[in-house]
């Protein structure tokens with residue numbers, strides 16, 4: 669996969685515009701995020717390894733394609749990653765799920781870890797880390813560090829929006845981790861928010877301030 673894939677599908681772009689609009693309600697924002705997450709998941713799983721198995725259809729025996737290897741692992745970077753989780757899980761219901769809790773120190777913009785619970789045998793799974801906003805890239809890079817420390821070797825990163833600074837940071841820290849996103853925005857502001865962006869993704873999906 670390329671290091672950065674932008675999913676330019678018209679439905680994704682239309683839904684993203686609705687999400688960016690500050691008048692969009694919490695309920696609609698959450699629903700749109702779930703819907704877009706499925707398009708992004710479709711793209712990020714495009715090259716999953718396949719094998720075949722013999723099955724009986726009502727007509728005959730056939731060698732039919734099936735996913736190879738251990739179940740996928742999804743890792744939500746808390747808390748906003750949870751907004752992507754359910755949609756992806758609908759497509760890949762047997763995936764194992766982990767959580768990494770990182771918050772961003774508002775002054776230094778550096779990630780601080782407060783929680784980590786991961787599926788076993790990460791080294792044998794395709795691991796998809798999910799977080800809607802790739803902003804400075806500091807939290808994302810730190811989360812990927814944790815996954816690698818836990819043994820993961822085949823990692824992908826799924827996000828809704830990316831800033832050029834975050835993509836560059838990830839490319840420098842983890843050039844082996846492909847990123848799939850719905851848009852690459854212009855820049856970060858002085859507080860580390862993506863512009864034009866959509867504001868604080870966690871606040872918008874959970875109705876907090």
Ligand code: URA
Pocket residue numbers: 748801803860861862863865866867868869870
């Ligand atoms: N996190 C967010 O929720 N929004 C941004 O714009 C940047 C980081």
